[in-house]
Amino acid sequence: MQKDAYTLILEAIDAGVYKPGDRLVESELAERLGVSRTPVREALQRLETQSMLTRDGRSLIVASLDHNQLAELYAVRTELEGLAARLAARHATDEEVRVLRGMVEDDKHLLAGDPRALSRANKRFHKQIHLASHNRFLVQQLDLVHRSMALMATTSFAAEGRDEVAMAEHEEIVRAIEQRDGEAAYQALRNHISKAFETRLRVDAGELRLR
Structure with missing residues (x-):
């Protein structure tokens, strides 16, 4: 079964490909994952809701724990x-x-x-x-x-x-x-x-x- 954008991004964070503080750019992720920007945008919104990502101005970055x-x-x-x-x-x-x-x-x-x-x-x-x-x-x-x-x-x-x-x-x-x-x-x-x-x-x- 093919993994969706949400799962792929989550696995990349878990593997340390993206670390706390790293900026996630929708267009770059879409190209890297080989998918359109819409599922990436939805995945990023979901991850932000789950506090895995946070806002830094207009950018989304991988969250860190205090x-x-x-x-x-x-x-x-x-x-x-x-x-x-x-x-x-x-x-x-x-x-x-x-x-x-x-x-x-x-x-x-x-x-x-x-x-x-x-x-x-x-x-x-x-x-x-x-x-x-x-x-x-x-x-x-x-x-x-x-x-x-x-x-x-x-x-x-x-x-x-x-x-x-x-x-x-x-x-x-x-x-x-x-x-x-x-x-x-x-x-x-x-x-x-x-x-x-x-x-x-x-x-x-x-x-x-x-x-």
């Missing part, structure tokens, strides 16, 4: 992700649990590598937990949260030492899901998101360096 917005986003993400892990421990099929285990083992080979590759692997991992929760409404809400995560200019995996710690946290989450321990899975994933937020705050404060 400190308070970041804290609010992580507060919601922490609870929803923890709930997804708890439900996954209860409802995931054996096949889904094995896929999670395989992801953790495969991602170990990415350590000390490309932070962007680690970030993509991390998104796949979290998405698999969302799906394994078998709760469509929770998955929808988490999709909205992760869409807003694209408005952060850098990934926490770019911080020195975060990759190994995060992979160990993933291991703990999967172990709890394998053991069908919903409370342990909930706490492990909440801790994982909390540590990611702390890392991001320390990077912003200049306490941690980016690689």
